[in-house]
Amino acid sequence: MATEQVISNEARQEIEQLFHHLPHKQAACIDALKVVQKYNRWVSDQALQELAPILEMSPHEIDSVATFYNIIFRRPVGRHVVYLCNSVSCYIMGYEGIYKALKEKLQIDFGQTTKDDRYTFLPIPCLGTCDHAPAMIIDKDLYRDLKPETLDAILAKYE
Amino acid sequence: MERPLTEHIKQDGTALSLKEYEAVGGYQGLRNALKMSPADVMNAVKDSKLRGRGGAGFPTGVKWSFVPMGDNAPTPKYIVANGDEMEPGTFKDRLLIEGNPHQLIEGMIISAYAIGAGMSFIFLRWAYHEAADRITRALQEAYQAGYLGNNIMGSGFNLDMDLHTSVGRYICGEETALLNALEGKRANPRNKPPFPQVSGLFGKPTIVNNVETFCNIPHILAKGAEWYISLSRSEGGGGTKLYGASGKVKRPAIWELPLGTTLGEIFEEHAGGMLEGYQLRGLLPGGASTDFLTPDHMDIKMDFESVAKAGSRMGTGTIIVMDDKTCPIGMCLNLENFFAQESCGWCTPCREGLPWTAKILLALEEGKGKPEDIDHLTFQTHYNAPGNTFCALAPGAMEPLQSALKYFREDFDEHINTHRCKYHN
Numbered sequence: 001m002a003t004e005q006v007i008s009n010e011a012r013q014e015i016e017q018l019f020h021h022l023p024h025k026q027a028a029c030i031d032a033l034k035v036v037q038k039y040n041r042w043v044s045d046q047a048l049q050e051l052a053p054i055l056e057m058s059p060h061e062i063d064s065v066a067t068f069y070n071i072i073f074r075r076p077v078g079r080h081v082v083y084l085c086n087s088v089s090c091y092i093m094g095y096e097g098i099y100k101a102l103k104e105k106l107q108i109d110f111g112q113t114t115k116d117d118r119y120t121f122l123p124i125p126c127l128g129t130c131d132h133a134p135a136m137i138i139d140k141d142l143y144r145d146l147k148p149e150t151l152d153a154i155l156a157k158y159e
Numbered sequence: 160m161e162r163p164l165t166e167h168i169k170q171d172g173t174a175l176s177l178k179e180y181e182a183v184g185g186y187q188g189l190r191n192a193l194k195m196s197p198a199d200v201m202n203a204v205k206d207s208k209l210r211g212r213g214g215a216g217f218p219t220g221v222k223w224s225f226v227p228m229g230d231n232a233p234t235p236k237y238i239v240a241n242g243d244e245m246e247p248g249t250f251k252d253r254l255l256i257e258g259n260p261h262q263l264i265e266g267m268i269i270s271a272y273a274i275g276a277g278m279s280f281i282f283l284r285w286a287y288h289e290a291a292d293r294i295t296r297a298l299q300e301a302y303q304a305g306y307l308g309n310n311i312m313g314s315g316f317n318l319d320m321d322l323h324t325s326v327g328r329y330i331c332g333e334e335t336a337l338l339n340a341l342e343g344k345r346a347n348p349r350n351k352p353p354f355p356q357v358s359g360l361f362g363k364p365t366i367v368n369n370v371e372t373f374c375n376i377p378h379i380l381a382k383g384a385e386w387y388i389s390l391s392r393s394e395g396g397g398g399t400k401l402y403g404a405s406g407k408v409k410r411p412a413i414w415e416l417p418l419g420t421t422l423g424e425i426f427e428e429h430a431g432g433m434l435e436g437y438q439l440r441g442l443l444p445g446g447a448s449t450d451f452l453t454p455d456h457m458d459i460k461m462d463f464e465s466v467a468k469a470g471s472r473m474g475t476g477t478i479i480v481m482d483d484k485t486c487p488i489g490m491c492l493n494l495e496n497f498f499a500q501e502s503c504g505w506c507t508p509c510r511e512g513l514p515w516t517a518k519i520l521l522a523l524e525e526g527k528g529k530p531e532d533i534d535h536l537t538f539q540t541h542y543n544a545p546g547n548t549f550c551a552l553a554p555g556a557m558e559p560l561q562s563a564l565k566y567f568r569e570d571f572d573e574h575i576n577t578h579r580c581k582y583h584n
Binding site: 021023026027028029030031033034064065068069070071072083086087088089091092093124125126127128129130131132133137140141142 | 244245246247248249250252253278284285286287288289319321323324325326327328329340341342343344345346361403404405406407411412413443447477479480481482485489490493494496497500501503
C-alpha cells in the first residue's frame with residue numbers, strides 16, 4: 001500500500017532549484033533539508049526516504065547530515081520554536097533568570113514541546129547580540145535585553 | 160580618527176542601499192582593481208599588512224598567494240566569506256553585514272578578481288535572519304548594476320555570488336569544516352595539507368576569509384596600502400579593527416579603532432568601565448576560546464603579538480568581561496559545556512575530553528569537588544593541547560580554563576574546601 005507523500009510537489013520543485021551553481025546534487029543536501037523543514041517543521045524518516053532519490057544519496061547518508069546540525073529537527077517540533085541563548089555573555093547578564101521564567105511559563109524544559117503543540121523550547125549557542133544580552137530567538141525574530149517581566153508579552157505574539 | 164569600515168553605517172540601523180553606498184565612494188575600490196592586473200591587486204593587499212580578522216591573524220595577501228594562477232590552474236576557483244560568527248561573545252560581523260552588505264560584496268569581488276575565482280559564496284550563520292535578508296537584497300542590486308555576473312563593468316571578468324545560510328554548529332567556523340558544510344556534508348574539519356588554497360571547495364582552489372577581512376579590501380584598493388598602514392597603531396599589521404565588549408560594563412558595543420589600541424582604552428574610554436556595584440575580575444580578550452587576562456593587563460595593545468606575549472590571543476577582538484559577582488568556575492563551566500556540545504566528535508581528545516572537563520566543573524559548582532579534580536583539569540589542558548587534536552576547537556576550549564586555573568586558583572580551592580559555590584548560594 002502506497003503511503004502518502006510527505007514532501008509536497010511544491011517543496012520538491014523548490015529543492016530541484018537548489019542544484020544551480022553546484023557541481024553535484026549531494027551539495028544541496030543541507031538546503032534541501034531546510035526546504036523540507038520549512039514545509040513540514042521537521043524531517044521524518046519518510047521524508048528522508050523521499051529525499052534520497054531527489055539528491056541521489058542514500059537515506060542514511062542524508063540522516064548522517066541531518067543529525068549533525070543544531071537546527072535540523074529529526075523529531076516533531078511545535079508551531080513555534082523558542083531558542084534561548086545559553087552562551088557566556090548571556091550567562092553573565094542573567095540567562096539563568098530568563099531560563100527559569102521561561103520554564104515556568106511554558107511548563108516545559110529544554111528539548112520539550114508544549115502539549116498544545118504551540119512551543120518547542122531549545123537552548124542555542126551565542127546569537128551574536130552580546131551587547132544586548134540576554135537574548136533569544138522565536139522562529140525568526142530576535143529578542144534582546146530580556147527581562148523575566150517582558151516575556152509574557154513576547155510569547156503572546158505566537159499562537 | 161578614521162573608521163573606513165563603519166563610518167557610513169547608519170545610526171537608524173538600516174542597511175546602506177547600493178545608491179547610498181556608491182554615494183560615499185562604494186565600488187571605487189573595485190573600479191581601481193579592475194584597471195590593475197590580478198597580481199598587482201594581490202600585491203596591494205600584501206603591502207597593506209592586512210591580517211585575517213577571523214582570529215588567527217594570518218596575512219591575507221600571503222594566504223591568497225598560495226592559489227595556483229595561470230592558464231593551467233584548476234577551475235573554477237572559489238571565494239568564500241566566513242560569516243559563521245558563532246564564537247561566543249562575538250558580534251562584530253553582524254554589524255558589518257547588516258549595516259553595509261555591499262562593502263562585503265565589493266571586498267569579495269575584488270578578492271575573486273585577484274585569484275581568478277569565478278564563483279563565490281557567503282556562508283552565513285542561520286541566526287542572522289536580518290543579515291540574510293539584507294545580503295539577498297544587496298546581491299540583487301549588485302547583479303542589476305553589473306557588479307556581479309558576466310563581464311563585470313566591461314572588464315571581461317565574470318563572477319557569480321550566492322548566499323548559503325547554515326544550520327548551526329560552531330565548528331562550521333573552521334574553514335575546512337565550513338567547506339564540508341558548503342558541500343552538503345557533515346562539518347568535520349579536513350586534514351591539512353592540502354590547504355584550501357590548492358584543494359578547497361569541491362577540490363578546487365578556494366580562499367576562505369572572515370567577513371571583516373573582506374570588508375577591509377575595498378578601502379585598501381580605493382586609498383592604497385600606505386594609507387591603510389597609517390591607520391594602525393600596531394607594528395604587526397595595518398588598518399583598523401572592530402573591537403567590542405560585553406558583560407557588566409557601562410556601554411557594551413562594537414567600536415572600530417586603530418589596530419593596536421590598548422585594552423585599557425577599549426575598556427575604560429569606549430566600554431565606560433564597569434557598571435556601578437561591579438568590579439573587574441578578568442576578561443577574555445577575543446571571544447570564548449581565548450585565555451583570561453586580568454586588570455594588570457590594561458596597558459597591552461590589542462594586536463596579535465602583544466596579546467600573545469601576555470599569554471592570550473586577540474582572537475576576534477570582542478572582549479567578554481567577568482565581574483566580581485560572576486563565579487569563574489561557573490563561567491568556565493558555561494564555556495566548556497558550549498565547547499563539549501559543539502565538538503564535531505571526530506577526534507578522541509575533544510569528543511571525550513571536553514564533556515569530562517565539563518563534568519568536573521559541574522561537580523565543583525555543585526560542591527562535590529575533590530582536591531584531585533584540579534589535577535584532572537590540568538591534565539585536560541595538556542591532553543587537549545595543540546598537536547593532540549585534529550583541529551583548533553579543543554585547544555581553544557582549554558584556553559579560558561588553563562588561564563582560570565592560573566588566575567582564579569583560589570576560587571577552585573574554595574569550592575573544593577567549602578563544598579559550595581559562594582556565588583550561587
